[in-house]
Amino acid sequence: MSVDLHTHTVHSDGTTTPSENAALAAAAGLTGLALTDHDTTAGWAEAAEACARHGLDFVPGIELSAEDHEHSVHLLGYWVDAEDPALAAECARLRAERESRADRILELLADLGVHVDSAAVRTHAAGAPIGRPHIAAAMVDAGIVPDIGAAFDRYLADGGPAWYPKHALAPEDGVRLITSAGGAAVLAHPGTDATRVVETTALVRRLRDVGLSGVEAEHAGHGPATVAYWTDVARGHGLLVTGSSDFHGERKDVRLGAATTPAGVVAALAERAGRAMAPVTAGGRVRW
């Protein structure tokens, strides 16, 4: 009775299709799956159908980028209305600005003497909103770096030599956008930046005050102490604790289902989004 609440597909910077994510979730013995591509809901329809085929509950989600004092903060929005005008407009803007940002990053790389072909990056993105993993993948192909992690470490990481900030919301505005669109908002991977524990802890309180529902304490990238710390912070603020793999297919070294959220927590999250949910049954099905 567990759900992987944060996975990516080819509709953003993952390498698998929504149907493949559903098949992987079923193979991992999960009872449900969320799709949370960056800035788009394009994968939802296929995922919903594939989940139904596998007898999995589908949780529609999106991952939005926000920025707090020049540090990136990711927000997960579940059950948002994809047609909500404000949300749709913001997503369109986020997607468009990723195009110009990718060009800026390629210019910064060129200034460093590293020449990455724009067409190769676009081929990796294949029409999806361009993210740094697409640039990293093109760099691996060109033999510039041995793997995607090295591309981030040497060039692309936040604050790195070829980093260029992307248009991002204030985190409070991101939470409001999600909740106004009928969704439940969760702060993604709070422990990713270990140098910002104090600031991120303060951010949890700020976001709770504008409607945050949960904290992704059990992100697969968090070590045990990090999970324990953010679980305490979430509980201390009366927020739900979610868990996920943040699966990106071959672009990240994590398997789908590596971390999950109990079905009961998913039901509570749905309730926060105002979705009608049947009680969790002995069969373990979560409905909304």
Ligand code: AMP
């Ligand atoms: P962007 O949307 O362009 O800001 O890129 C963010 C994506 O890059 C996230 O989805 C992460 O999965 C990925 N990412 C961030 N840091 C790293 C890293 N150090 N190694 C590999 N992938 C990373």
Ligand code: ZN
């Ligand atoms: Zn990503």
Ligand code: FE
């Ligand atoms: Fe993220």
Ligand code: FE
């Ligand atoms: Fe993610």
